[in-house]
Amino acid sequence: MMTETMKAVGFYQGLPLSDPKALQDLELAKPSAQGRDILVAVKATSVNPVDTKIRQTTPLQEAAKVIGWDAVGTVAEVGDEVTKFKVGDRVYYAGAVNRSGSDEEFQLVDERLVSLAPQKLSDEQAAAMPLTSLTAYELLFDKLHLIPEANAEYGKTLLIINGAGGVGSILIQLAKWIGMTVIASASRPETIAQVKAMGADFVVNHRENYVDQVHDLGFDYVPYIILLHSTERHFDRAAELVAPFGHIASIVESTEDLPMSKIKNKSASFDWEFMFAKANYQYHIETQGQALQLMAELFDAGVLKSTLSKTYHGIRADTIRQAHADVEADRMIGKVVVSGGFN
DSSP: OOOOEEEEEEBSSOOOTTSGGGSEEEEEEOOOOOTTEEEEEEEEEEEOHHHHHHHHHOOOOSSOBOOOOOEEEEEEEEOTTOOSOOTTOEEEEOOOTTSOOSSBSEEEEEGGGEEEOOTTSOHHHHHTSHHHHHHHHIIIIIISOOOOSTTTTTTOEEEEESTTSHHHHHHHHHHHHTTOEEEEEOOSHHHHHHHHHHTOSEEEOTTSOHHHHHHHTTOSOEEEEEEOSOHHHHHHHHHHHEEEEEEEEESSOOSSOOOGGGGGGGTOEEEEOOTTHHHHHTSSTHHHHHHHHHHHHHHHTTSSOOOEEEEEEEESHHHHHHHHHHHHTTOOOSEEEEEEEEO
8 A cells, every 4th residue: 555645845954045955845654643633734834933943953864854833724634532623623733843843734733732723814814823822822821920811911011022023923912912011122113113013002122222211111110021032132131120029031042141140139030931841841731722722712803913924825845945034034023924735
């Protein structure tokens, strides 16, 4: 019996985008679903900084590496222990970074990480959202211990450093949903426009002395600060601005040791957020599917809007390569998606 195959985009070694082998069109064996896994026919996928980092750093290996951790698709097959979904369901998810990604026609993913996709978003609009939405959700509600209910945190203030990217754009929206006052940083006319469009109440420039800018807005201290870029560069200013018993959180690993003693006398806390930690360690992974379901309802209600900003059509090596180049340029506003089937 011949092995059934599928199309995919992948590589065998981390290489710069200028190398033709950095991303290749491949033909791989089609997997089948068992246990809690569902097999999803992928219709659209997004590219995030985690994709470019893994593509750049993967050592030479015999098996093809397939990345991509944002997807919308249709359930093609279900494992024998699946209870949440049936064949034909339209779903969205980020998945697990330690498994094969969404740059393939058919992807296996644990049903607990998955939700029905927002009905009112297109495949492209929905595929832009899972990874960044989960990151923003876990920052606010798992790490900063805020309450995920409308206006539950009314009157509290959040400072977001680098607010116009994928995570920042949805983070602003979620913070406004729970009633917070949001100060977002941006430095270019287009990024300033983006954070305002997402709902930021105030904008400061992270290329200038934004400590003084925050003070000039009337805030002596800020109880919640989230760093979405260059943690080591912004930590000192965050330490100066954070309120006593306040919280700082970051998603970007530091290139140097952070001076934690600077927040000790304020009894302030520092938290890391890594969206894939739950799947990597099998830690309450069902909460990611639940969070995506809540946010699907918010998208459909018009409370949240997709942060899709660019689409490439046709999922193949050249379009995935273009999306990687956009992310690597480190000037992304919102999210980039590749859709339209594998061809």
